Amino acid sequence: MRTADLTGLPTGIPEALHDEGIEELYPPQAEAVEAGLTDGESLVAAVPTASGKTLIAELAMLSSVARGGKALYIVPLRALASEKKAEFERWEEYGIDVGVSTGNYESTGEWLSSRDIIVATSEKVDSLVRNNAAWMDQLTCVVSDEVHLVDDRNRGPTLEVTLAKLRRLNPNLQTVALSATVGNADVVADWLDAKLVQSDWRPIDLKMGVHYGNAISFDDGSQREVPVGRGERQTPALVADALDGDDDDDQGSSLVFVNSRRNAESAARRMADVTEQYITGDERGELAELAAEIRDISDTETSEDLAKVVAKGAAFHHAGLASEHRTLVEDAFRDRLIKCICATPTLAAGVNTPSRRVVVRDWQRYDGDYGGMKPLDVLEIHQMMGRAGRPGLDPYGEAVLLAKDADSRDELFERYIWADAEDVHSKLAAEPALRTHLLATIASGFAHTREGLLEFLDQTLYAAQTDDPERLGQVTDRVLDYLEINGFVEFEGDSIQATPVGHTVSRLYLDPMSAAEIIDGLEWSAKHRTEKLRALAGETDEESASEREAEPEPDPTAGFQKASEMVSDDGDGDGSDDGDDELEFETDITYPTPLGLYHLVCRTPDMYQLYLKSGDRETYTELCYEREPEFLGRVPSEYEDVAFEDWLSALKTARLLEDWVGEVDEDRITERYGVGPGDIRGKVETAEWLLGAAERLASELDLEAVYAVREAKKRVEYGVREELLDLAGVRGVGRKRARRLFEAGIETRADLREADKAVVLKALRGRRKTAEKILEKAGRQDYSMENVDESDAPDDAVPDDAGFETAKERANQQASLGDFE
DNA sequence: CCATGGTTATTCTAGACAGCATGTC
DNA sequence: CTAGAATAACCATGG
Known part of the structure; x- marks a missing residue:
């Protein structure tokens, strides 16, 4: 089918496609159109990656918009949201407006009303539905x-429920589902009342094979000799072989998939020695620049290691990298500057990074639940192999598995190359999934009775494929009990209603279990505070009792200040349990301390906890006893509770956050907790979100802890000690600049408006433009830095205990002290 | 005494969505 | 019930 023959699209689009060089539709695309794609027909397209799925989506969305409609594109990853947005924006000149909505990217619902195409993650869509x-x-x-991905244990149910809700809200909704090739695409199509287009067709051929001995055997029967010398390894030989190329002089890039971050990094180090020999003089310079950019992103070992290999034309890629790292690496790989990436599975499902050759080095991955190394799913391996073949560059792509002996070669052929992908199975009947989705279903008015809920659940994939219809009812009853006990829903005869807190939890997008944990913790703290105060004041002291009543501050700032005064978190974390007096102990628990709050949110199921390494058990058990008064809730017993281990992981995570707000250097934190810069960002982001939710819950339940929570949240947001909160709130001022300004004697936003410009300029290391911007944002009228000379600033007469270096050192020292205890 | 090389013991393990209200280095 | 790569620790050898 020719693109010129397409009908039902906005004017100009067929021509535009033609101009892009798309004259003829790929067979699966043509099949989709014939099935009624551009006439509003629902469709499931189960086709390989890079076989033109995006155009199928575009044809459906554009024709829908041409009929006066509005389209939504659901992506599984935030990174993909921006990628798709950029792609769809090329239709803007034909009057198509594109908007994105993810958790961290523009999100106002109103603004999206005017867009024709909206790109969003499934969770965001779910959240938008919950918020009407x-x-x-x-x-x-x-x-x-x-x-x-409906098969995914954690996030699959969200996608499933969201699609069901959208379809219920809009009975005539055209549903287009794009899927990798799976075993039972027909079941998915049945569920969505959609036609099915299934195909193995690929625009670029994919040769799959296994390397063993001195050659790759491909699935088409061909062989390619790739000798491996004695004592050498297979992967570097394969990477070098791809770079040597065939008869053409084009250098082929490689993507190497391994099963752990550490393996990715060490493999990249080895591959760098190979790629180094293939880079040209020009490339060497560009790579050096790229390496410098990478070092600029973050001052950590990970960043440094990455820069080193990048300078030689290789890279590693995993979730410990900062997102800027990832983007740089991906772009440079697409630009053929980086010749080889060694990656964990991040890259298999992420943004588009095609490669001449894909080497799947590890096909097993450690899985604690499984109890050892678990073979990866066929689907997962196929996703990795599907990255082979760069459109327009390669005649075909090659995907290679590695075998050490003839037996495993045969096994790999059997297990992965000849095998069909697994069926997808709904994971909706899992309790954690239903906990959150049933509450949301009730709260947003989709159902108000048990029968109503089951009727709604009947529209999900789970119902379409289960052979145990009882199961859903049983789990539903258990979950409803749980929600009722925790006060999120109320029964009135047959009718189920969400309580006000239940509504809030649903809208905050919290797992009800997280919300319950947070509420318990905060109420526990309130109760203990009252008890301690009573004990301190003596039970009959009416004056202090009435004072206590009057405690909630009408003025937020006053409460805010108060919270700051009460929290004593610097310096005495490790050493001051020599217990000066009881009073300090009392003030510690009077308001929840930051560590207490961080631990509270870290032990929530919504926080992904850090892994305990050898030695950590002792370190954090000790810390657990040291800081016991700060925890909100009963501390599990070291000897009796199986939950103790989890408690410690949460403590480790909470400690990371405490270091972060104690202004400990990034590289120090990565070193101390064995994480990458990307992990810090991730933890911080999650903590920010959960503390924000905790703040809302506290204010709704009228708990004084709001102020402490708000401060703890602000500190996580800026990564600063309490004295910098005001400064760090100014746009353009982060944790580093705030500390420098503070050191120079500029301690508040108000100081910034009054201060000697020379001092400001000096504190900002002579960056005039930055200084001007900051002064402007701080509300200063005369923010110009013209004719200001930083050398006019008086020489450092800074009191040393407030000094940046001193504070930083203290923080770092504190950190290392804890290490050795 | 130390550098080097080889062998054995120990360690460690993927990923990443969400509120709200505006702006990081 | 199940692994395997990277690294640390250890030991032997030779200068």
Whole structure:
């Protein structure tokens, strides 16, 4: 089918496609159109990666918009949201407006009403439904990318429920689901009342094979000799072989998949020795620049290691990298500057990074639940192998598995190359999934009775494929009990209603279990505070009792200040339990301390906890006893509770946050907790979100802890000690600049407006533009830095205990002290 | 005494969505 | 019930 023959699209689009060089539709695309894609027909397309799925989505969305509708494109990853947005924006000149909505990217519901195509993550869509976004019922077309992810234990149910809700809200909704090739795409199609287009067709051939001995055997029967000398390894030989190329002089890039971060990094180090020999003089310079950019992103060992290998034309890629690192690496790989990436599975499901050759080095991965190394799913291996073949560059892509002996070669062929991908199975009947989704279903008015809930659940994939219809009812009853006991829903005869807190929890997008934990912790702290105060004041002291009543501060700032005064978190963390007096102990628990709050949110199921390494058990058990008064809630017993281990992991995570707000250097934190810069960002982001939710809950339940929570949240947000909160709130001022300004005697936003410009300039290391911007944002009228000379600033007469270096050192020292105890 | 090289014991293990209200280095 | 790579620790050898 020719693109010129397409009908039902906005004017100019067929021509535009033609101009892009798309004259003829790929067979699966043509099949989709014939199935009624551009006439609003629902469709499941189960086709390989890079076989033109995006155009299928675009045809559906554009034709829907042409009919006056509005389309939604659901992505599984935030990174993909921006990628897709950029792609769809090329239709803007034809009057198509594109908007994105993810947790961290522009999100106002109103603004999206005017867009024709909206790109969002499944969680964000779910959240928008929960919050009754106005434009939800204007949708005429929804595209779900990577729909096979309904199989995912954690996030699959969200996608499943969200699709069911969208379809219920808009009965005539066109549903287009894009899937990798899976075993039972027909079941998915049945569920969505959609036609099925299934195909193995690829625009670029994919040769799959196994390397063993001195050659790769491919699935088409061909062989390619790739000798491996004695004592050498297979992977570098394969990478070098791809770079040597065939007859053409084009250098082929490689993507190497391994099963751990550490393996990715060490493999990259080895591959760098190979790629180094293939880079040209020009490239060497560009790579050096790229390495410098990488070092600039973060001052950590990970960043440094990455820069080193990048300078030689290789890279590693995993979730410990900062997102800026990842983007740089991905872009440079696409630009053919980086010749080889060694990656964990991040890259298999992430943004588009095609490669001439894909080497799947590890096909097993450690899995604690499984109790050892677990073979990866066929689907997962196929996703990795599907990255082989760069459109327009390669005649075909090569995907290679590695075998050490003839037996495992045969096994790999059997297990992965000849094998079909697994079926997808709904994971909706798991209790954690239903906990959150049933509450949301009740709270947003989709159902108000047990029967109503089951009727709604009947529209999910789970119902479509289960052979145990009882199961869902049983789990539903258990979950409803749980929600009732925790006060999130109320029964009135047959009718179930969400309580006000229940509504809030649903809208905050919290797992009800997280919310329950947070509420328990905060109420526990309130109760203990009252008890301690009573004990201190003596039970009959009426004056202090009435004072206590009057405690909640009407003025937030006053309470805020108060919280700051009460919290004593610097310096005495490790050493001061020599217990000066009881009073200090009392003040410690009077308001929840930051550590207490961090631990509270870290032990919530919404926080992904750090892993305990050898030695950590002792370190954190000790810390657990040292800081016991700060924890909100009963501390599990070291000897009796199985939950103790989890408690310690949460403590480790909470400690990381405490270091972060104690202004401990990034590289120090990564070193101390064995994480990458990306992990710090991730933990901080999650903590920010959960503390924000905790703040809302506290204010709704009228708990004084709001002020302490708000401060703890602000500190996590800026990564600063309490004295810098005011400064760090100024746009353009982060943890580093705030500390420098503070050191120079500029301690508040107000100081910034009054201060000697020379001092400001000096504190900001002579960056005039930065200084001007900061002064302007701080509300200073005369912010110009013209004719200001930083050398006019008086020489450092800074009191040393407030000095940046001193504070930093103290923080770092504190950190290392804890290490050795 | 130390550098080097080889062998054995120990360690360690993927990923990443969400509120709200505005802005990091 | 199940692994395997990287690294640390250890030991032997030779200068």
